Amino acid sequence: MIPPRPTPRADKVSLFQYLRLFRADILSAQPARLYRAWMAEFRTAFFRSYMCNDPALVNRVLVERPDDFPKSNRIGEGLKPLLGNSVFVTNGEVWKRQRRIIDPAFEGGRLRDTYPAMWAAGQAAVARMPLGEVEVEEEMSHAAADVIFRTLFSIPIEHEVASAVFAEFRTYQRTQPILNLAAFLPLPKWVPRFHRRATKRSAAVIRALITRLTEGRAAQIAAETAPDDLATKIMTTADPLTGERFETGEMVDQVAIFFLAGHETSASALSWALLMLAMDPEVQEKVAAEAQGLGNTPEFSALSKLRFTRDVFREVLRLYPPVPMMVRENAKPEDMRGRKVAPGAQIVLSAWHLHRHERIWDRPDEFDPSRWQTEENRACVRDAYMPFSAGPRVCTGAGFAMVEGTLLLAMLARAFRFELTRELPVPVAHLTVRAKDGIWLRVSRR
Secondary structure, X not given: OOOOOOOOEOOOOOHHHHHHHHHHOOOOOOEHHHHOOOEEEEEOOOOEEEEEOOHHHHHHHHHHOHHHOOEOHHXXXXXXXXXXXXXXXXXXXXXXXXXXXXXXXXXXXXHHHHHHHHHHHHHHHHHHOOOEEEEHHHHHHHHHHHHHHXXXXXXXXXXXXXXXXXXXXXXXXXXXXXXXXXXXOOOOOOOOOXXXXXXXXXXXXXXXXXXXXXXXXXXXXXXXXXXXXXHHHHHHOOOOOOOOOOOHHHHHHXXXXXXXXXXXXXXXXXXXXXXXXXXXXXXXXXXXXXXXXXXXXOOHHHHHHOHHHHHHHHHHHHHOOOOOXXXXXXOOOEEEOOEEEOOOOEEEEEHHHHHOOOOOOOOOOOOOHHHHHOHHHHHHHHHHOOEOEOHHHOOOOHHHHHHHHHHHHHHHHHHEEEEEOOOOOOEEEOOOEEEOOOXXXXXXXX
């Protein structure tokens, strides 16, 4: 089965045309040859950009020498009003300190502790799901946001503040372009960053609401009445090197990225997963049958019975990685496939192109969950699969996301049947990979 993909642009367009296409959708702005190229160079008057699809180069940047390839400030500029100085945009010692405090909350043993909250969010999603023709991206956004608030602050999405954050984030998405103008221009720090007024206002509202939650949790911790959830774990964890903990402002930055990354990316993946089930009824029935083994109580061990469902979710992440591209910047001169790359170049690592690379994957555009049980697929996974990045900067919530995605997909497939009702949606990249006009499916009870 070949699921929908964007139509690549013509090979030759002007710089102005490319920037216009790129700002609208970075996926369709790229030429078809990038699905076969090991590396490509893009030049502007202000910087050079290199897309690296060669697994050896990707490994060099993310795994072998990550300190020599910090995150590019150009990309982070657009998200500054919301994310501040969060772990998503920082580099160097600041980032390492933040990860030392955050990572313990997402260690393997903690996943078992968060599982009941995920289960409750899944039950709520099943109860909330409308019947008939449904735009499932909106429903999955609601479900993923519910997971974040239940696991982070022990409150459901219906909580007054959680509901307000979720509603305001819908507004934020409509005003936030994937790239700010500062991504293309070499601006000094004192020059305004051209953020839209609506974007700054919406980000300020979200951060004020998160501040209320964070300050309230700090008071509970002081009174020794705080629930044992992710927020409490992070706020009470001291940096093992300095003994410092996050102050309120720092915690607000981190919660903002937890909500953005944890809710937006999971919603994207789950939405495409439901489309795949609708397109392949045989796979859908197999997931639904496997989900019967979950039982009716939140037993973490039941996840081990969802092997096929996990493979389906992995395959969805291959075809529709929520974050399609990441950008680094080389700190020193590099030789990349015989090209001399001067310091300050933009190094683009595209999970979208790597996951569909014609020289790496067999039938790269096909949806085939069974590939995850083949020996030949293991090399592809090792060399060209990075839905959560890789190396030291791998997403700290990768394990969390895999449990959440597999569980919610199983619970939804067990309760409902999903069918196509309209033309197949076109993937576009905004904050994450979404459908241009939504994903509409007919939903009926089993």
